[in-house]
Amino acid sequence: MSEHDYEEIRGLPGRLPSDERLLWQGAPDAWRLACEAFHIRAVALYFGGMISLRAAGSLAHGAPAGRVLTEAAAVSPLAILALALLGGLAVLYSRTTVYTITTRRVVLRFGVALPKAINLPFSQIESASVKRRGGTGGDLALTLKAPNKIAFLHLWPNVRPWRLARPEPSFTALNDLDGASAALVAGMKEVTPITVSAIAQTDGVRAAASGPARPEAAAA
Numbered sequence: 001m002s003e004h005d006y007e008e009i010r011g012l013p014g015r016l017p018s019d020e021r022l023l024w025q026g027a028p029d030a031w032r033l034a035c036e037a038f039h040i041r042a043v044a045l046y047f048g049g050m051i052s053l054r055a056a057g058s059l060a061h062g063a064p065a066g067r068v069l070t071e072a073a074a075v076s077p078l079a080i081l082a083l084a085l086l087g088g089l090a091v092l093y094s095r096t097t098v099y100t101i102t103t104r105r106v107v108l109r110f111g112v113a114l115p116k117a118i119n120l121p122f123s124q125i126e127s128a129s130v131k132r133r134g135g136t137g138g139d140l141a142l143t144l145k146a147p148n149k150i151a152f153l154h155l156w157p158n159v160r161p162w163r164l165a166r167p168e169p170s171f172t173a174l175n176d177l178d179g180a181s182a183a184l185v186a187g188m189k190e191v192t193p194i195t196v197s198a199i200a201q202t203d204g205v206r207a208a209a210s211g212p213a214r215p216e217a218a219a220a
Helices: 030-036 040-060 065-073 076-096 177-188
Strands: 022-026 098-102 105-110 116-121 125-132 138-144 170-174 206-208
Touching: 022 177, 030 040, 030 076, 030 170, 040 065, 040 076, 098 177, 125 177, 138 177, 170 177
Parallel strands: none
Antiparallel strands: 022 098, 098 105, 105 116, 125 138, 125 206, 138 170
């Protein structure tokens, strides 16, 4: 039992108003999150290199094969522990994160120890960009209109990497990138028109707002 079990609609802080509809919901894929946010493959390569160097050093000094294996294996428990922790964190974050797009807003609900929800009315979103990571997966990042700003650490790992000065909330490690992009385009048409053909392209392409936004109140 968790606090999320009491949500009337999964991923949302309350019931939607009668004039607001749910368009799309999703969550990070655990393996994609482990690779992209927790860099589990890089950590595995680091420990693999460390074990190889220890083995090579022992062989260079003429150590017998048994000793070489023993010294290399001494690093293995630490490697297994580190990879298990990163993998476990990725699973926890993927299970406690829900991305939502309605006809009025984007909501990011996430957090393991300290759950939080970020509510972004379309009127606060300036543009969107996607980064495709093989097949139908990838990230969907949102640029907020000034002076709206959310701290990078407050958003992590649901944030575009290295955008420290102007953090961009992100639907991270999605399997259904095209579905999320299409839902965002469909929802924002009613508030701020965006370039439909640009948002679903590959790395670095942006979909910029092309019309004025109407004031939009965030529903609870």
